[in-house]
Amino acid sequence: MxxxxxxxxxxxxxxxxxxxxxxxxxxxxxxxxxxxxxxxxxxxxxxxxxxxxxxxxxxxxxxxxxxxxxxxxxxxxxxxxxxxxxxxxxxxxxxxxxxxxxxxxxxxxxxxxxxxxxxxxxxxxxxxxxxxxxxxxxxxxxxxxxxxxxxxxxxxxxxxxxxxxxxxxxxxxxxxxxxxxxxxxxxxxxxxxxxxxxxxxxxxxxxxxxxxxxxxxxxxxxxxxxEPVNLFVAGFIGSPPMNFLPARVRDDRLELPMVSAPIPEGIRDELKGTEVVVVGLRPEAIKDAEVRTPPAGAVVFSSTVDVTEWLGNEQYAYVPFASDPAVQSTLEELDRDLDGEGLRTQFIVNLDPSSHVLEGEEASLFFLPEDMMVFDPESGRNLTRDDQHAAQIAERSEAARRKALERSKAKTGS
Known part of the structure; x- marks a missing residue:
């Protein structure tokens, strides 16, 4: 070795x-x-x-x-x-x-x-x-x-x-x-x-x-x-990929295309004077409010579903949204770098398989504010990255790797 x-x-x-x-x-x-x-x-x-x-x-x-x-x-x-x-x-x-x-x-x-x-x-x-x-x-x-x-x-x-x-x-x-x-x-x-x-x-x-x-x-x-460090990593890792949504900063709120959400506590000071950011939401972070009761503090909204895909053990809904010219060029460049086939202004929801949301219908959806990642559209930096949590993940992963290596050596007698 x-x-x-x-x-x-x-x-x-x-x-x-x-x-x-x-x-x-x-x-x-x-x-x-x-x-x-x-x-x-x-x-x-x-x-x-x-x-x-x-x-x-x-x-x-x-x-x-x-x-x-x-x-x-x-x-x-x-x-x-x-x-x-x-x-x-x-x-x-x-x-x-x-x-x-x-x-x-x-x-x-x-x-x-x-x-x-x-x-x-x-x-x-x-x-x-x-x-x-x-x-x-x-x-x-x-x-x-x-x-x-x-x-x-x-x-x-x-x-x-x-x-x-x-x-x-x-x-x-x-x-x-x-x-x-x-x-x-x-x-x-x-x-x-x-x-x-x-x-x-x-x-x-x-x-x-x-x-x-x-x-x-x-x-x-x-x-x-x-805990991705930037837009590119966040967009490349995950399947289906992370949803990137334009958001206008209004006082202590983020105005997304479909709903207003509170700015995460840890970045409120950093966003002072900022006009627009990119919000990242994993498809699995968005839930069907008809299947699961939204917990306290959840951001609830309604959107019309364009397309649904039912795969047996999981289901996806595709929801169009209005783009924002202030970040459109950033998201289009990101899509090209990710080998995309052209950016579509839609977000993906990983629905529960039991969800009965149908194409063309209005769905009641929700997500938790803490599940949002907020990115600087200029640098791409993840403003919500938690370095302490990232360090804990790295420590646990390395410990697991070392244990696996020790087990391997014990089996082979090396």
């Missing part, structure tokens, strides 16, 4: 384009770190610099305290699993997995090669497929072969570059579980690149969210969800 440290890493191409701009990360020994962001944010370039497939323009990359900027990929002892699996079609599964062990400089006895291959195959449930060719395997099986090749190398860290993007939705879910179980079992440092925030939230000990080559926030999935 290894500790990987990125210190002010930059990647600038010959035309002056900065794909990665001043990234600093400390990836702990045995940690599962996710690099996530929309297309073109620099996450794969960062991973390729770690493994040595891209030169580092400036900054330092250290593995266990040793600077490795100038080391060739083969000398960094990192195992990479590619998006396209990179299997040799003319070799059997057995020989594909064993390939890195049979390279000239390794000189590993064939008995040990065979043992490592069998152990990896058993771990990945590939034993019965060892004599088959990659063309005769399913996508999930090919991905496991690629993972097996990484496992047998006894590398210091695993690097995954969007390994599940070629699989269908069902297989992606299954492989997520397998990768998570494998990483915990081996307790190996893992860096995993994806554009899928569901993968990021379910797999990572910590998640580094990137935007246009710049690191926005690196934290546990729970901290990213509950």
């Amino acid at each position: 290894a500790q990987i440290t990125l210190k002010n890493i930059c990647k600038e191409y010959g035309d002056g384009f900065k794909a990665v701009n001043d990234i600093s990360l400390d990836i702990a020994d045995g940690e599962f770190m996710i690099l996530v962001g929309p297309s073109g944010c620099g996450k794969s370039t960062t991973l390729r610099m770690v493994v040595g497939l891209e030169d580092i323009t400036s900054g330092d990359l250290e593995i266990d305290g040793r600077r490795v900027n100038d080391l060739a990929p083969k000398d960094r002892n990192l195992a990479m699993v590619f998006q396209n699996y990179a299997l040799y079609p003319h070799l059997s599964v057995r020989d594909n997995i064993a390939f890195p062990l049979r390279l000239g400089h390794n000189r590993i006895p064939e008995e040990e090669v065979d043992q490592r291959v069998r152990e990896a195959a058993e771990m990945l449930e590939l034993t019965e497929h060892l004599d088959r060719r990659p063309a005769n395997l399913s996508g999930g099986q090919r991905q496991r072969v690629a993972m097996g090749r990484a496992i047998v190398r006894d590398a210091d860290a695993f690097l995954f570059d969007e390994p599940l993007s070629n699989l269908d939705a069902k297989l992606r879910g299954q492989m997520r579980t397998e990768i998570a179980r494998l990483q915990r079992r081996l307790g190996i440092t893992t860096v995993y690149v994806t554009h899928d925030q569901t993968e990021a939230m379910t797999l990572g000990d910590r998640v580094a969210v990137m935007r246009k080559g710049v690191l926005q926030q690196c934290a546990s999935p729970r901290e990213l969800y509950e």
Whole structure:
């Protein structure tokens, strides 16, 4: 295992384009770190610099305290699993997995090669497929072969570059579980690149969210969800995404498109002299008042529902609202950065499955003022972020990671 440290890493191409701009990360020994962001944010370039497939323009990359900027990929002892699996079609599964062990400089006895291959195959449930060719395997099986090749190398860290993007939705879910179980079992440092925030939230000990080559926030999935630092992180993390609503500041109230709500106590002084802000509300924070009685202090309002989606275990309602020109450009730019297909001025409500709200009808809805996040439309900063709560989440997440690593070491006897 290894500790990987990125210190002010930059990647600038010959035309002056900065794909990665001043990234600093400390990836702990045995940690599962996710690099996530929309297309073109620099996450794969960062991973390729770690493994040595891209030169580092400036900054330092250290593995266990040793600077490795100038080391060739083969000398960094990192195992990479590619998006396209990179299997040799003319070799059997057995020989594909064993390939890195049979390279000239390794000189590993064939008995040990065979043992490592069998152990990896058993771990990945590939034993019965060892004599088959990659063309005769399913996508999930090919991905496991690629993972097996990484496992047998006894590398210091695993690097995954969007390994599940070629699989269908069902297989992606299954492989997520397998990768998570494998990483915990081996307790190996893992860096995993994806554009899928569901993968990021379910797999990572910590998640580094990137935007246009710049690191926005690196934290546990729970901290990213509950205490995002800015509009971009808040909009990227969560499915369905957070609702962003324009709000005019009127004395101690926020005038939203559909209702007036009290300004959260902690930011009243900060909002003095401010005319307009962006309010973030998660879809699940808005409830149906016909199904659940609004508690004291709830903000209750009525809106006409445009579209509903019933999925059995959950239901969504889409409610249009009037935009505000003062923040429209900010929200449109955010939508483009989030790979959106064009901003629609509507908010989403995650209704109870038993709700009988119908399209075209007026629904009675409510939310709690403390569930609102308030953002500065100029800087994007989350004005309601609670740093103390964020620190508590980080502490609990790290404690859980360490316990999981200890259990892994106890099982393997390492």
